[in-house]
Amino acid sequence: xxxxxxxxxxxxxxxxxxxxxxxxxxxxxxxxxxxxxxxxxxxxxxxxxxxxxxxxxxxxxxxxxxxxxxxxxxxxxxxxxxxxxxxxxxxxxxxxxxxxxxxxxxxxxxxxxxxxxxxxxxxxxxxxxxxxxxxxxxxxxxxxxxxxxxxxxxxxxxxxxxxxxxxxxxxxxxxxxxxxxxxxxxxxxxxxxxxxxxxxxxxxxxxxxxxxxxxxxxxxxxxxxxxxxxxxxxxxxxxxxxxxxxxxxxxxxxxxxxx
Numbered sequence: 001x002x003x004x005x006x007x008x009x010x011x012x013x014x015x016x017x018x019x020x021x022x023x024x025x026x027x028x029x030x031x032x033x034x035x036x037x038x039x040x041x042x043x044x045x046x047x048x049x050x051x052x053x054x055x056x057x058x059x060x061x062x063x064x065x066x067x068x069x070x071x072x073x074x075x076x077x078x079x080x081x082x083x084x085x086x087x088x089x090x091x092x093x094x095x096x097x098x099x100x101x102x103x104x105x106x107x108x109x110x111x112x113x114x115x116x117x118x119x120x121x122x123x124x125x126x127x128x129x130x131x132x133x134x135x136x137x138x139x140x141x142x143x144x145x146x147x148x149x150x151x152x153x154x155x156x157x158x159x160x161x162x163x164x165x166x167x168x169x170x171x172x173x174x175x176x177x178x179x180x181x182x183x184x185x186x187x188x189x190x191x192x193x194x195x196x197x198x199x200x201x202x203x204x205x206x207x208x209x210x211x212x213x214x215x216x217x218x219x220x221x222x223x224x225x226x227x228x229x230x231x232x233x234x235x236x237x238x239x240x241x242x243x244x245x246x247x248x249x250x251x252x253x254x255x256x257x258x259x
Contacts, residue, residue, distance in 0.1 A: 106256065
């Protein structure tokens with residue numbers, strides 16, 4: 001007997017929630033504030049960094065907006081990896097960093113449909129209208145445009161495609177892109193817009209299909225990082241490592257453009 005995409009999604013969503021809960025990597029070491037869209041890629045980079053240096057770092061994931069507020073309010077982070085450079089600028093202007101850091105990657109977004117979803121069989125955006133007309137109670141997930149850069153890009157893409165007004169009553173907003181992905185894989189929605197990096201990672205690539213959204217449909221997602229005032233030697237080494245060949249290759253594997 002085949003499971004519905006909702007039931008499959010509930011299982012996958014539980015798995016994703018476990019994967020996405022709490023800090024990762026080490027039980028000790030400096031804490032780096034990291035935009036939620038980077039969860040899979042930064043974990044792999046951290047493993048590579050550990051293999052080469054024997055040094056561990058910890059991460060606190062969230063929306064770039066919430067993380068920037070925590071930093072300005074004095075959270076004990078040593079480095080900030082934002083999904084939107086504007087939040088790094090705010091942190092710098094608040095005096096939490098010595099400079100404005102640098103862009104480490106440019107992200108993309110993708111429309112994603114889990115297995116069994118009616119959206120899996122149609123093209124984005126042209127085929128979505130017909131499905132929306134038939135599936136009147138289904139929800140569609142994006143990150144909150146007011147908090148998450150990937151949510152803002154999703155809104156801009158839907159507006160460009162002429163779908164924003166039709167989609168708006170159906171939307172369910174994740175606080176960040178990781179929560180958005182949980183909504184999709186839990187069966188709570190029949191699809192959504194996620195980071196391209198997520199679409200290329202497990203469990204997404206095995207349990208649904210994605211369609212890469214043209215970069216011209218939204219403002220560039222320029223992701224910037226910055227060392228914070230309390231950063232120590234370990235964090236500075238990790239910051240430098242992100243520009244090295246090994247780290248760059250991992251970012252590129254997950255669909256990022258690296259300056």
